[in-house]
């Protein structure tokens with residue numbers, strides 16, 4: 001059987017990727033809920049879909065197999081055990097109360113896999129079920145969600161990550177995103193493509209988000225610790241990957257706990273086996289603690305500049321650093337617009353948003369091919385090409 005999954009670097013030739021084409025869950029965003037749902041604006045959904053389709057086409061044109069999360073989910077929900085698990089996860093919220101929960105349980109159980117997947121992704125509004133009656137539904141506002149929509153499903157990077165041939169279903173920190181991993185658990189638990197795949201992490205553990213996890217090279221992970229991944233999360237992930245022999249070093253990289261730098265991949269992505277694209281306003285102060293296994297214990301080294309620690313862990317002399325933008329203000333603007341968030345298709349080939357003009361130019365001057373995509377609508381969720389993709393299979397770099 002040819003290999004179907006496995007990722008041991010950021011830059012090995014990309015063979016298979018999981019994306020999520022934005023759908024009706026984006027149509028649920030309003031000026032009243034967009035902050036809570038982690039969007040900076042209200043995207044024009046049709047245009048966002050066009051931009052996303054163009055992104056997927058660029059990948060296919062380069063020989064990458066594109067899997068869609070919603071299709072995998074529908075196929076996984078073909079299994080009745082998966083449907084039961086999906087329904088109980090979706091109605092667990094204490095907002096519902098017994099009457100409404102039991103009404104929703106019956107209503108969701110009656111749906112076919114495609115309808116159920118739609119309800120899980122786009123959510124269910126109170127006025128869509130009011131026929132169910134009961135005190136809670138009568139007291140809630142019409143437009144209140146009984147099951148919240150998941151507009152950030154678009155960012156498939158965060159809800160699961162492959163570490164070699166094991167998959168980590170992550171543990172998302174923001175309330176608006178927590179339920180996303182119920183869907184990735186269903187996909188990896190029930191889709192035949194992933195039958196037998198080893199699981200190295202799950203959503204009940206300490207917070208770890210995929211955007212914080214960079215496979216710097218075979219056996220070496222860098223994990224951002226900031227707004228999303230917690231110190232306890234990186235410790236747990238290190239223990240898990242060491243126990244399974246998936247890595248020999250985990251670099252814990254503290255990053256500022258703020259929205260602009262929510263994940264490590266918003267300030268740093270790899271574009272070659274020895275080159276990173278970095279946000280210069282933070283690059284100088286970025287440090288790392290190298291964590292290695294010492295029997296059953298973890299050994300934590302003194303903190304060092306990030307690129308020094310990274311080169312050491314990989315056994316190379318130096319890392320080349322390419323900066324976002326030319327001056328601090330341009331750098332700040334382009335970092336905010338996900339200029340750092342490139343997706344490598346192979347060493348020295350990446351996809352970037354077209355709007356980060358100066359960063360893209362610098363990449364090209366450094367010998368990196370840049371395939372530009374439009375992202376005026378997609379970008380309103382504050383994520384770029386790396387955030388919008390979960391590599392499932394890469395060749396060894």
Ligand SMILES: NC(=O)NCCC[C@H](N)C(=O)O
Nearest residue numbers: 038155211263381382383387
């Ligand atoms: N890896 C990433 O940086 N993902 C982007 C996630 C954006 C999303 N709106 C969020 O706030 O979680």
